[in-house]
Amino acid sequence: MRYALVNDERREAEPGLQGTCPGCGQPMIAKCGDQRIHHWAHRGMRSCDPWWEPETPWHRSWKAQFPPDWQEVVQQDETGERHIADVRTKHRLVLEFQHSHIRLQERQAREAFYSDMVWIVDGTRRTRDLPRFEEGRRSLQVSPWQGVYTTPFPQECFPRDWLDSRAPVFFDFAGTEAIDPRAPAERRLLWGLLPGRAEGHAVVVVLARQNLVRAAHDRPQIVASRKIVTILGERFRAARARAMLEARRYPVKTAWKPRRRWRPRRRTARF
Ligand SMILES: [Zn+2]
Known part of the structure; x- marks a missing residue:
């Protein structure tokens, strides 16, 4: 967490600082390493809030x-x-x-x-x-x-x-x-x-x-x-x-029929 209570004041984690969790009142440790952002953690590592x-x-x-x-x-x-x-x-x-x-x-x-x-x-x-x-x-x-x-x-x-x-x-x-x-x-x-x-x-x-x-x-x-x-x-x-x-206003009156493909008209010879 970003904040813990130190003497009833919300404080960010600093090396050596001790605080308590505003959620459960348990002691928290300031984690100020190089790997992760500085934060506060519960002693047992697990947060009191399972959603955290x-x-x-x-x-x-x-x-x-x-x-x-x-x-x-x-x-x-x-x-x-x-x-x-x-x-x-x-x-x-x-x-x-x-x-x-x-x-x-x-x-x-x-x-x-x-x-x-x-x-x-x-x-x-x-x-x-x-x-x-x-x-x-x-x-x-x-x-x-x-x-x-x-x-x-x-x-x-x-x-x-x-x-x-x-x-x-x-x-x-x-x-x-x-x-x-x-x-x-x-x-x-x-x-x-x-x-x-x-x-x-x-x-x-x-x-x-x-x-x-x-x-x-x-x-x-x-x-x-x-x-x-x-x-x-x-x-x-x-x-x-x-x-x-x-x-409804413009009903289709006739059932739709597939159009016949156009074909050149066969020439019928007339005599
Ligand atoms: Zn807590």
């Missing part, structure tokens, strides 16, 4: 975009279950940064525990995720809103294990690399798959990193997912109803 994953520079660079008191926030539900959210905004929206593989059950448990959350997924961990998206992005269809797309084939864009998430999932295909403003949009921007479907179509929003950070500061939600999916669903339904009406 070892932090990477990618986690840290994302968390650093937010005020220190929004980072690593202990959240407890009515049963006493406790977890440490990567970031929780002043609007109580939880941002979870996911680098490693997550089992389906754990993902669902986390979505239920932090009912109001978004995922930000490191799209650079698996080598096939970016090529899949580069290819699948061609199937995205524009919508009336700039930066909002739909696709009937989300599995062609995103990893299968995130498709039915109940929270918006933003894929970060750039990782910790500095982002060149001329880099292709796949890597320059974040691509968010919204929960739910609009008449069978997945809804994808695209936004710059700084816009996600700004939205987290300013608004209770990053994007109004439910509203966007509902309105697009209504549009798809209306378009289908219009198409059916048109079909």
